[in-house]
Amino acid sequence: MHVWTPWRRVRPKVIFLGFNPPASSRLYITSQRIVLIRDIDAWREVAGEMTPLGMPTAIAKQAKLKALKEHGVRAYCALIPGTFRVAESRKNTKRGSWIQLHVEDSKGERYALSFWKTDGKDDKTLSAIQARFGLE
Numbered sequence: 010m011h012v013w014t015p016w017r018r019v020r021p022k023v024i025f026l027g028f029n030p031p032a033s034s035r036l037y038i039t040s041q042r043i044v045l046i047r048d049i050d051a052w053r054e055v056a057g058e059m060t061p062l063g064m065p066t067a068i069a070k071q072a073k074l075k076a077l078k079e080h081g082v083r084a085y086c087a088l089i090p091g092t093f094r095v096a097e098s099r100k101n102t103k104r105g106s107w108i109q110l111h112v113e114d115s116k117g118e119r120y121a122l123s124f125w126k127t128d129g130k131d132d133k134t135l136s137a138i139q140a141r142f143g144l145e
Contacts, residue, residue, distance in 0.1 A: 011123040012086060021121065025086035026054075036124075038137045043088045049078045088122070090141040098144055106131040108138060 012025040025045075034047030051074035058067040093112035096119075101107045107125040114120070124138055 012088075012120060014118060014120045024120070025084075036134070038134070038141065041089065041091075043090060043138065043141060044085060046083050046085045049074055049082060049084050051075045051078065090143075093120070093142065095142050095144060098139075098142075100135065100139075102130055102132060102135070106135050108135050110142060112142070 011023070013021040013023045034045055037044045037046070051071045054074055055067040055071045058064075058070070093114055095110055095112050097111040099109045107123070109124075110122045112120050112122060124135070126134060
């Protein structure tokens with residue numbers, strides 16, 4: 010799952026970056042929330058900051074993330090679908106399962122959400138996500 014804002018910018022700000030495998034993650038869909046919990050991967054978190062000017066910050070951030078991971082800390086993203094209005098929806102089930110939503114909250118902030126399963130088709134999960142956002 011990726012979350013970034015706003016969806017109509019050349020370089021949107023990433024709020025939560027989901028990783029492709031082999032990152033270990035679990036998606037929970039309840040009646041109130043959609044939650045993704047994943048293990049912290051320090052290298053993937055700082056790889057984009059590894060430039061000559063960003064190196065000191067990236068090294069410090071990587072050390073902090075490694076210390077958190079040693080204590081068993083995980084990264085998570087929780088969404089409350091009832092607080093969003095869906096502006097646009099795209100879905101693809103040809104290779105795996107993928108859905109992208111452009112949503113707007115009650116304050117007018119815009120977000121882009123991407124959900125995907127890379128290990129094959131999973132129409133039940135996509136249907137559950139769509140149902141939580143009122144798309145079915």
